[in-house]
Amino acid sequence: SVTYRTEWPCNSGVWFRYQTPDKAYQADILEYKNPEAYSGTLYCPGKLFLAINKDKTLVNRDGWNTIKIRAQGDHLQIWLNDRQVADVHDATTDSGRIGFQVHPGAEFGPMKIVVREVLLKRL
Template sequence: MVQRTFLIVLMALVMLVVLCGCRDSSDDGAPVAADTPGGAVKLFNGNDLTGWEAEGGARWVVEDGLLIGTQGENNAPGDLFTTAGYDDFHLTVTWRAEWPCNSGVWFRYQGPDKAYQADILEYANPECYSGTLYCPGKMFLAMNTDKTLVNRDDWNTFEIRCEGDRSQIWLNGRQVADVRDDTTATGRIGFQVHAGGEFGPMKIVVRDVLLEEL
């Protein structure tokens, strides 16, 4: 009887050790392999801003597993960037916005004058919507003119693929940009909160940021 009890206790201890050893590696805040084909990694861990750095006066917080960006005091703008830079990649970002909104996903960002952005906006002149490809100094390299592609009150998904001088963007499964341009071939990935009182109520909410290097 004593020997049987000892074996039961021993087996319980072994199971406890195994379970502790199988904890989710995302607990340490570092980017982790995502459960997606091709070796994509989660740039946003859902817990905190590890691997990211803020510039400017916007406010960036993590709440309930979501990354949220809003204007700071006096409608202050700002950006949030990865600490690492990337060359060729396939990026998937799931986001939603509270409108009116002027935001976007920066990529191959080297500075405010040398970068690309997949816009999150509603622009009047010329008329274009989220998914439009913006480049500082060159304005819009490609425009999404179909507002029906945007889920204004729900989640949206950008896919951004960069190879060499080619940049492609898909919004909710529909391709909205396919451009060759050599402004920048490498740089950080980030999010923008634009200045302006007219955008004061805006909120950009990000659920997933998955990147596969090519």
């Protein structure tokens, strides 16, 4: 899990099972317009969104948020502030690195993400 806060607009996320730019998953931290998607959306390069969080009320825009990611085998789950927003099966990659993404571009700047806590647990 990752506890964070951000200044908006924002397009960031938590990469997991990252092997290459086209072989990875990301739990998004964003507010996307087309299609409508909010933090907790599950992104996979080449496939775009595997699961979309359409409930913007789950995002605490002025404070701390927690994204919890569970990846076990091909089963991928994401929770945002204790509400499940993604539950899918996908076999794009079964291992890789964990990292943070801050998307480049003037439309998101100046972007700021503050991470308060990162918890990792081997399953």
